Amino acid sequence: MKKTFYSNGKLLITGEYLVLDGAKALALPTKYGQNLTVEEGPEQTIRWKSYDADGSVWFESDILFSSIVKKEKSDATDDIKNTLIEILHEAYLIAPNFIQKSDGYIIQTALTFPKFWGLGTSSTLINNIAQWLDIDAFTLLKNSFGGSGYDIACAQNDFPVLYQLVNEKPIVKPVVFNPSFSDKIHFVYLNKKQSSKTAIANYYNKQGNVSEIIQKINQITEAVIEATEPKEFALELQKHEIELSNLLEMQTVKEALFPDFDGIIKSLGAWGGDFVLVISKQDPTSYFKERGYEIVIPYREMIL
The missing domain is CATH 3.30.70.890 (GHMP kinase, C-terminal domain)
Structure with a gap:
């Protein structure tokens, strides 16, 4: 059975950099984002394909379950695949059943914005994976990619947020921000x-x-x-x-x-x-x- 997940892109209006050290930041989710679809597949493998907003394939690879479990780096020059293996490995450490109790997966991602725009290709992916596996996206981000997490707050919410790290814990507060100008x-x-x-x-x-x-x-x-x-x-x-x-x-x-x-x-x-x-x-x-x-x-x- 095919499952589909979606996450919003993000823009950080205030607090860049300093949000990492506990500053309050105004973050706005965008109308653009990323979809992820998951189907059962064969051979203890994830067949992965990622589409850009224009429908072109920008990444395609087969990832062995064993590579995820052991965090085996692919070719050293394949940064995208290596980063994906790292994210999936950290997800496996939190929720191992998706590897231990499956034969394989066919996964596709599709951006609704051009990936070079920088609206959250990684954060929307991490949040979608977290939705799929029913795990905490902030934890998955911290353990894999790093960052403040404001982008995860945008991925999950359809309204402006005041975002702050307090004792390294994310605090997400909905705010009214709808400028008449x-x-x-x-x-x-x-x-x-x-x-x-x-x-x-x-x-x-x-x-x-x-x-x-x-x-x-x-x-x-x-x-x-x-x-x-x-x-x-x-x-x-x-x-x-x-x-x-x-x-x-x-x-x-x-x-x-x-x-x-x-x-x-x-x-x-x-x-x-x-x-x-x-x-x-x-x-x-x-x-x-x-x-x-x-x-x-x-x-x-x-x-x-």
């Missing part, structure tokens, strides 16, 4: 996918005492959620950019790429790639397309 907000893809693992490592390399900046980011996050006017919303996000720029010792994306833009640009998640949030009085699509940034998505088309 959403027509002034767009998301722009920066033409390159950023590695979350690399960005987190860089953050820890630069990190000093972050307790003071966490307090500032918490205040900004609360103010962003409560903002009723676009100017107020934009001002808080601008403050956020300045604080993170100082901490990371990096230029803001506006300084680096769009110094002449008439509006506010806020990095989302790992700095230097994926999407940015743009607030402007006028539709900014033509501005960005003239500069080679073709993917400009209005708020209402992106956010659940």
Whole structure:
């Protein structure tokens, strides 16, 4: 019998990097996500196939049950397969019956967003696997891929969340965030996918005492959620950019790429790639397309 699971993609509006150290973060699930279907199969093997949003196959492999149990790395250059084996191995340690009491599986995944967008290819996969095996997705993430877990909160919920790690435990609080000025907000893809693992490592390399900046980011996050006017919303996000720029010792994306833009640009998640949030009085699509940034998505088309 075929079983199907679905998880939402994610965007982190505030608290990037610092969410790892307990800062409050506003996270929004997206209208885009990933499906996973599971059928029984033969030969103590998982026949795995992953489809991109355009229907093309971006990963295909047979994974032996024995490789999952022993966490046997595939060819050292096959990072995707090795990461998948690691995730499935950690799932096996929590719920061994899916290997011990099965003959095999045929599994397909299908993204509804292009995988290079960075909306949560890994987090939606981990949450779907956790749904399939009825295990805790936050634990599976922590044991395999790592990260704060805000993306799992988005995968599981159809509403904005205030996310925080308290004593390393995820606290997910639903919040009302439905800006009346959403027509002034767009998301722009920066033409390159950023590695979350690399960005987190860089953050820890630069990190000093972050307790003071966490307090500032918490205040900004609360103010962003409560903002009723676009100017107020934009001002808080601008403050956020300045604080993170100082901490990371990096230029803001506006300084680096769009110094002449008439509006506010806020990095989302790992700095230097994926999407940015743009607030402007006028539709900014033509501005960005003239500069080679073709993917400009209005708020209402992106956010659940």
